[in-house]
Amino acid sequence: MATSQVTAVPGTVGISELEQLAQDIASKTQEFITVLRKNGCPLPSHDADAPRNDALPLEGTTLQSTLMDLTTELQTLVQGPRLHVHNQILAHVNLVNLHAIYSFKLPSVVPTEGSISYAELAAKIQVNEDVVRRIARYAITKHIFREVDGGDGIAHSATSKMLAESPMMMEWIGMVCEEMWPAATQAVPALAKWPRSQEPQHSGFALAHGLETHVFDMLVDQPERAARFANAMVYFNSNADLAPHHICDAFDWESVSKVVDIGGSAGSTAVALATRLPQVSIVIQDQAVLEDQARQSIPVALADRVSFIAHDFFQDQPVSDADVYHFRWIFHDWPDRYCVKLLKTLTPALKSGARVIVSDFVVPESGTTLRYKEGLVRGFDLAMMELFNAREREQRDWQRLFDEADSQFRFEGVKTVPGAELAFISATWQPPNT
Incomplete structure (x- = not known):
C-alpha cells in the first residue's frame, strides 16, 4: 500500500x-x-x-x-x-477552543499591533478572566496567539492575525463549530436509525438540528445561517487550488459556444469561464432568491454573455441548445439516487454531443496517493455523510451514476489539472444513430 x-x-x-x-x-x-x-x-x-x-x-x-x-x-x-x-x-477539544475564538471574536478584539492584558480582554468579552486565560493558553499551544508581558497579556501570532484579517475564514470556523460539529455527534446514530436510507434528511445534521428536510431548504427560511454557509463557501473558493477557472484547462473549449452552470449560485464560475473564454455565453441557474446577487456579481463587460435563470435543478432542464451543462460541488451534497435524478432531468434537453461536466472531489483508490492527501478527501466524505447523508465518490462511482441515469451517456472519465483540488468528471450524450 x-x-x-x-x-x-x-x-x-x-x-x-x-x-x-x-x-x-x-x-x-x-x-x-x-x-x-x-x-x-x-x-x-x-x-x-x-x-x-x-x-x-x-x-x-x-x-x-x-x-x-x-x-x-x-x-x-x-x-x-x-x-x-x-x-x-x-483532538475534539480543538473545536471547543475554536468555537470560543469564533464566538467571542478574539482575533478582532486582540489589537493588530501591541497586546492586551487578560484582565482587559476578559472585560471586553464579558467572560471570567480565568476562563479567558485557559482558552487563550490552549490556543497558544497551537500557535494561535502568543503570550506577552510575563504571562499577563496576549498578542497576535501569524495564525491569529490571519484570522483577524480573514472574516470569511472565521465564518467557516463558525459553520463547522455550530452546524457541522453537532451533526458529527449524531452521524452514527443516524446511520443506526436509517441504515439503508437514500434520503438527505436522514443525516446526523437532521438529528442534531431537528430537521425534516434538506439543509438547503432549511436555510431559505434562516437568512443568518444561510449567509454563514455562503460566506464559508466564499472562503473555500478563494483558495487558489479551488478557484473555478481551473475547469478552463481541463477541456478543449474551442467548439463550445454555450454553457449552463447548474446550481451556479452567485456566478463565480460563470464569470471565471466568460472571462477566459470570450466566445462562450453562460446561463447561471439557481434559486430565485440568488438572482439579484448573481446579477450584481456579473461585470458590465460580461453582461451580454452571462445571464441568470431561476431553476430548480430537480425539474426538467429548460435550456436545450447548450454544448456543456456544468455542476460544481453539487453532487456531493446529495445521495446517489438524487444524483441520478439530477442527470435524468437533463436528458430531454440534451443535443447529440452535449457534454455534462461535474467539478467535484474524486476519492482516490485506497493507497494510490499520499496518505495525507487521501485522508483529506476521505474526511470530506464523512463530512458529507454527517451533513446530507451524501458522499464523495471514486471514479467508478461516478461512472455508475451516469450508467444508471441513461445508457446514452458515454462516460469520459476523470480529468485533473495541476494545482486544482477538484477533479472534472465528464460524459457526452450520444443517442443511437448519431
Whole structure:
C-alpha cells in the first residue's frame, strides 16, 4: 500500500523506517526552502509581522503536501499506537477552543499591533478572566496567539492575525463549530436509525438540528445561517487550488459556444469561464432568491454573455441548445439516487454531443496517493455523510451514476489539472444513430 513518498538512500543497509523518514524530511525540507527562495517567497514563520505565503507556486504546494505526509507519518510512528489513538481522541477539544475564538471574536478584539492584558480582554468579552486565560493558553499551544508581558497579556501570532484579517475564514470556523460539529455527534446514530436510507434528511445534521428536510431548504427560511454557509463557501473558493477557472484547462473549449452552470449560485464560475473564454455565453441557474446577487456579481463587460435563470435543478432542464451543462460541488451534497435524478432531468434537453461536466472531489483508490492527501478527501466524505447523508465518490462511482441515469451517456472519465483540488468528471450524450 502506498503511503509516504519515502525514497531509498543509496548505500544504506538495514536503515530503519524512522531513520528513513528523518532523512527524507530533511531532504524535502531543503527542497521546499530552495523553491520558496527561488520564487521570492518568504520562509514560514509564526511571527505576526512576517509576510504570509498565501499563494505558493505549484512545485511548492507539491512539496508542502509531501512534507505534511512525511511529518505526519513520523509523528504517528514516534507516538506509537496507544498515544496515536489517545491524541486523536483529545483532538475534539480543538473545536471547543475554536468555537470560543469564533464566538467571542478574539482575533478582532486582540489589537493588530501591541497586546492586551487578560484582565482587559476578559472585560471586553464579558467572560471570567480565568476562563479567558485557559482558552487563550490552549490556543497558544497551537500557535494561535502568543503570550506577552510575563504571562499577563496576549498578542497576535501569524495564525491569529490571519484570522483577524480573514472574516470569511472565521465564518467557516463558525459553520463547522455550530452546524457541522453537532451533526458529527449524531452521524452514527443516524446511520443506526436509517441504515439503508437514500434520503438527505436522514443525516446526523437532521438529528442534531431537528430537521425534516434538506439543509438547503432549511436555510431559505434562516437568512443568518444561510449567509454563514455562503460566506464559508466564499472562503473555500478563494483558495487558489479551488478557484473555478481551473475547469478552463481541463477541456478543449474551442467548439463550445454555450454553457449552463447548474446550481451556479452567485456566478463565480460563470464569470471565471466568460472571462477566459470570450466566445462562450453562460446561463447561471439557481434559486430565485440568488438572482439579484448573481446579477450584481456579473461585470458590465460580461453582461451580454452571462445571464441568470431561476431553476430548480430537480425539474426538467429548460435550456436545450447548450454544448456543456456544468455542476460544481453539487453532487456531493446529495445521495446517489438524487444524483441520478439530477442527470435524468437533463436528458430531454440534451443535443447529440452535449457534454455534462461535474467539478467535484474524486476519492482516490485506497493507497494510490499520499496518505495525507487521501485522508483529506476521505474526511470530506464523512463530512458529507454527517451533513446530507451524501458522499464523495471514486471514479467508478461516478461512472455508475451516469450508467444508471441513461445508457446514452458515454462516460469520459476523470480529468485533473495541476494545482486544482477538484477533479472534472465528464460524459457526452450520444443517442443511437448519431
